[in-house]
Amino acid sequence: MKQVHSSSERAQLARRQAQLVDRIFCLKENQSKGLAIYQNNLRFTAARALSISYPVLEKLLGQETMVALAQSLLQQESPNSGDWADWGGQLAEFIGNTEFIQDHPYVDDIARLEWKLHELGRQRSSTLERDSLALLESHDLENVHIELNPDIDIYHSALPVDQIWLAHDAIENASALDETALAEAFRQYPGECFLLLYRRQYKPDLLRLNEDTFYWFQDIKQGLNLEQLLDRHPEFDFVHWLAKAVENNWIHRLKPAHSL
Amino acid sequence: MPQGKSASINARHPSASPGTEGWVGVGLRHPHYRDAIEGNNNAVDFLEVHAENFFAEGGILPSILEDVANQYAISLHSTSMGLGSASGINDGYLRRLSNLADRINPVLISDHASFAWSQYQGHDVHAGDLLPLEFSQTGLQVMIDNVDRVQQLLGRNILVENLSAYIDLGPGEFQETEFLSELAHRTACGLLLDLNNLLVNAHNFSQEPALTACMRWLDQIPRDIVGEIHLAGYTPAGEGKLIVDDHSQAVSEECWTLYRYAIQRFGPVITLIEWDNDLPKWDELLQQAQFAKQIIAEECTAIAIPGSIR
Numbered sequence: 001m002k003q004v005h006s007s008s009e010r011a012q013l014a015r016r017q018a019q020l021v022d023r024i025f026c027l028k029e030n031q032s033k034g035l036a037i038y039q040n041n042l043r044f045t046a047a048r049a050l051s052i053s054y055p056v057l058e059k060l061l062g063q064e065t066m067v068a069l070a071q072s073l074l075q076q077e078s079p080n081s082g083d084w085a086d087w088g089g090q091l092a093e094f095i096g097n098t099e100f101i102q103d104h105p106y107v108d109d110i111a112r113l114e115w116k117l118h119e120l121g122r123q124r125s126s127t128l129e130r131d132s133l134a135l136l137e138s139h140d141l142e143n144v145h146i147e148l149n150p151d152i153d154i155y156h157s158a159l160p161v162d163q164i165w166l167a168h169d170a171i172e173n174a175s176a177l178d179e180t181a182l183a184e185a186f187r188q189y190p191g192e193c194f195l196l197l198y199r200r201q202y203k204p205d206l207l208r209l210n211e212d213t214f215y216w217f218q219d220i221k222q223g224l225n226l227e228q229l230l231d232r233h234p235e236f237d238f239v240h241w242l243a244k245a246v247e248n249n250w251i252h253r254l255k256p257a258h259s260l
Numbered sequence: 261m262p263q264g265k266s267a268s269i270n271a272r273h274p275s276a277s278p279g280t281e282g283w284v285g286v287g288l289r290h291p292h293y294r295d296a297i298e299g300n301n302n303a304v305d306f307l308e309v310h311a312e313n314f315f316a317e318g319g320i321l322p323s324i325l326e327d328v329a330n331q332y333a334i335s336l337h338s339t340s341m342g343l344g345s346a347s348g349i350n351d352g353y354l355r356r357l358s359n360l361a362d363r364i365n366p367v368l369i370s371d372h373a374s375f376a377w378s379q380y381q382g383h384d385v386h387a388g389d390l391l392p393l394e395f396s397q398t399g400l401q402v403m404i405d406n407v408d409r410v411q412q413l414l415g416r417n418i419l420v421e422n423l424s425a426y427i428d429l430g431p432g433e434f435q436e437t438e439f440l441s442e443l444a445h446r447t448a449c450g451l452l453l454d455l456n457n458l459l460v461n462a463h464n465f466s467q468e469p470a471l472t473a474c475m476r477w478l479d480q481i482p483r484d485i486v487g488e489i490h491l492a493g494y495t496p497a498g499e500g501k502l503i504v505d506d507h508s509q510a511v512s513e514e515c516w517t518l519y520r521y522a523i524q525r526f527g528p529v530i531t532l533i534e535w536d537n538d539l540p541k542w543d544e545l546l547q548q549a550q551f552a553k554q555i556i557a558e559e560c561t562a563i564a565i566p567g568s569i570r
Contacts, residue, residue, distance in 0.1 A: 033502050
């Protein structure tokens with residue numbers, strides 16, 4: 001039996017495999033019943049992946065639209081990790097570049113919000129390293145940084161998309177939507193929203209922040225030290241925030257500058 | 261040929277897990293998590309989970325898997341490894357698989373004789389499916405290299421499953437049975453024998469009766485390389501259509517007949533009931549497992565079949 005295989009034979013096989021992938025992913029109709037099965041599997045699996053990652057978006061748009069979006073998104077974003085849960089992060093950008101957004105101006109923001117929630121729902125959680133709080137006494141503030149828990153994030157939209165998300169997250173399908181309650185929510189929370197995304201037990205959830213607290217979180221994420229943070233947010237009640245952050249497990253630890 | 265009711269336990273193959281002879285398990289899917297955790301863990305010998313469903317490091321799934329693994333032996337079955345990919349297997353994917361295997365210490369690890377990693381429009385892509393292989397010298401060498409790499413990384417032997425394929429890539433240099441046997445011989449991996457896949461292929465493409473074709477296929481497989489058997493059912497296809505291996509039905513009568521034949525030939529190989537779509541109640545799944553156990557007992561009367569091990 002021939003044991004040695006040249007790299008060119010392997011490269012040729014790789015090309016033939018890529019040609020088959022190409023014939024499947026182009027999703028064009030063809031005469032091969034077998035190829036059609038692989039294409040249908042791809043459409044179905046991609047649509048199911050989006051419906052898991054974007055449950056509220058699916059309630060808003062309906063299953064048929066999500067299938068069409070999945071099919072189109074495949075041409076822009078190739079699955080490349082072996083786990084369909086990692087695919088679909090470019091959906092908001094994709095929607096934003098379609099005419100669809102003109103009639104539904106909030107939809108790409110909902111998609112962006114849901115993808116962040118999906119990602120943090122899969123993030124490893126850390127508990128607070130309580131001993132690290134002693135850095136507040138042992139170090140100058142310029143040498144102290146706050147490390148947030150990896151399962152929290154922040155989000156901003158010019159529209160009150162949190163109210164849309166909350167109203168739809170609580171129902172089985174769009175037909176069960178209480179439109180009166182949603183209209184009331186819009187009256188109560190008009191305009192832009194600043195959000196903290198976090199996990200309540202295991203389920204991703206969101207919390208409205210005031211603008212200053214949002215930018216406080218953003219500056220922490222951008223790596224400012226505690227002295228810089230307090231300089232940029234002179235009115236911010238750090239002591240009160242710290243107690244709340246510890247209580248809600250928003251912080252993983254305080255860390256000295258040299259550990260960055 | 262059938263060996264009658266005195267089939268002997270296989271000679272130990274490197275991929276076999278000690279003490280698993282006669283084990284029967286079921287696939288654990290999302291709607292049954294609670295049933296499995298709160299139910300009687302003696303009702304089944306092991307559970308199979310799909311590796312990729314548990315790749316997330318956070319959320320509720322890691323804790324569910326931990327609960328399940330504390331109660332049951334686990335078989336880790338992946339569907340995305342793409343062992344036949346000529347462009348190789350993604351490093352990040354293997355890292356996640358290895359981390360998961362370290363966490364739950366499964367009794368078996370398996371994937372398919374298929375490819376998935378490739379290129380599309382100039383980018384790396386995972387095809388998201390079990391795409392068929394060319395049974396060629398080059399295809400075999402790619403499989404050998406990839407299986408070797410995975411086994412080195414995981415520090416253990418794996419099982420490789422025969423595929424249901426829907427397109428014919430033309431005559432290869434090997435028959436499928438030769439290809440898989442040579443792979444097992446050259447890498448010490450085992451064969452995960454999926455009987456439903458054989459039946460689907462035979463119904464879709466064979467000119468002879470499906471059972472006859474499948475039994476002939478089994479006769480060409482060396483007795484000592486089979487490390488596990490999968491049983492499943494499929495939705496019948498309409499006129500002129502291909503059957504799709506959708507795992508959405510109870511194990512078919514034809515599959516049970518083929519299973520009996522396989523047990524006669526290969527002995528009391530650890531067996532899994534696969535049911536992934538349109539799932540039945542948990543109890544119905546367990547009944548299917550009990551029926552498999554009964555067949556093992558009937559066909560291997562000379563052997564003391566262990567009951568539930570855990």
